[in-house]
Amino acid sequence: MAVLHQSAGYSLACLTNIxxxxxEVIRSALLAEGVDVEAHPRPSQAPIAVTMKRLYDLKLSIDRVGWLCGYSYGQARKILLGTGVQLRQRGPSLETEVDVKRLVKLRKSGLSIEACGRDLGISFGTARNRLLDAGAPMRPEPIILARPKTPLPASVVVDxxxxxxxxxxxxxxxxxxxxxVQHHLARAGLPARVNPDPLGIDTRTLVAVYRRVASSRATADVLHISAGAALARLWESGQDILDVPDPxxxxxxxxxxxxxxxxxxxxxxxxxxxxxxxxxAADLRVPVADVTAVMRIYQHRDxxxxxxxxxxxxxxxxxxxxxxxxxxxxxxKAVLGKYTSRPRRSTPLTKSPTQQRNRHVHRHHC
Incomplete structure (x- = not known):
């Protein structure tokens, strides 16, 4: 905060949003660092590269440094390399930076190591190494269940x-x-699960979202989980696959x-x-085109x-x-179809000789 306030000239309001x-919390934190918050922040004469270097020296990632200064990852990395800074190795290197307990639970739930790592924002190698250190099985043992010759009564379902x-x-x-199963559990007044979901997923909310969008991938995006985890919970809850949303x-x-x-x-x-x-754009460190795009699209009357x-x-x-x-x-979908559809071309780019001759004859008779 101190670097952004003093070097880059970020105001208290901007820091509050970031x-x-x-x-009050922002002001107290700046005062604890000895920053004069009463003075109007003015950007220093140092280029943005100096500010980015200071932020990177504070152990912020390149993504975070670029986001704070209004640059993409590639642009931020190029600017940092131009300052001569030695980039740190990507990926978490400390045990405390990875939620190992959640990683193990994800793996035991049946997700692949790649999906587990993607859920926690780490690479496949890092996820595998953390699982090995925690003693988690690389291949979870499958649960083999024998199906009875004749269906059992509904009372067994409840039990x-x-x-x-x-x-x-x-x-x-x-x-x-x-x-x-779902029908008789509902008649008994029982929820979809007895024990809480080990992944922290609310199955009822997940099913409610899915019924309204009919897409497991969109459901996963809304709840910030993997598509595999969403499909597993939908199957477990007994939700049928939908072709269209529930009207x-x-x-x-x-x-x-x-x-x-x-x-x-x-x-x-x-x-x-x-x-x-x-x-x-200058105050927020973003391109002018991004600012004009936001202002232009929101001038719509609707x-x-x-x-x-x-x-x-x-x-x-x-x-x-x-x-x-x-x-x-x-x-x-109606709004997107109306405003994002490509207009049809009324006339071809080039006209054939027959079309040109007919057009000439038409003009002559007129």
Missing amino acids: YSETP LHLQGYKNDHIRKLTGRSSSF DAAPLHIPGQDPWQRRQQEIFVRAAKGQRASEI RTTAEILYRRTQGERPGVIAIRMGLRLDRV
Whole structure:
């Protein structure tokens, strides 16, 4: 914070948005570092490379340094190399930087080592080494369940559920279908799970999201989990695979705060105060084109339509947009289909000799 405030000239309001803290917390932290917060912050005469080097020396990653200064990973890495800094080896090197307990739980749940590492933001090699150090099995032992010759009664379904068996295991042990298991568990007033999910996933919320988007990948994006984990929980809960969203399901609103949203809010606050696009870009250390794009797309008279279009430009799927904004998926798709479809070309680029001759004859008769 001190580097950004003194060297880069970031205001308290900007630091508040970056670190998602209250102004009092930011002010106290700066005062503890001996920073004069009463003085108006002014950027130093040093180039941005000096600020980036100072941030990188504070053990921040290249991604984080680039995000704070408004540059991509590649641009930030190039600037740091230009300053002569010795880049650190990528990936976590300390045991405390990896949530080993969650990594082991992910692996025991049946996910591959690559999927486990992707969930925690680490490489395959790092995930494998941490699992070996923790003594976790590289190949989880499969659970072999024998299916009975004749289906068992519904009372066995409830008994197995109360003993902690998963719905998928109950289905195999009783020889019943997923719908049969779900129906009789619902009649007994039992939830989808007896014990809490070891991955911290709320199965009811996951199913509710899936029913509204009919996409396991969009469901995984909304809940910040892997697609494999989402599919495993949907299968376990007995949810059938849907081709289209459930028309009877009401819209679901699960907001999320991404870095681009905080920057977007800062742009609008500064624009409301009368700052020009070039001034906002200089203060936030972002390209002018990004600022003008945000301001231009939000000049649409329909703010809902504008936000749908902007979220799409940020790479969000239609299902994720619907859940984040609390809209129906068909409305989101209708807006995207209306404003992102390519216009048809009315005339060909080149005309044939016959077309040119007919056009000449038409003009002559006229």
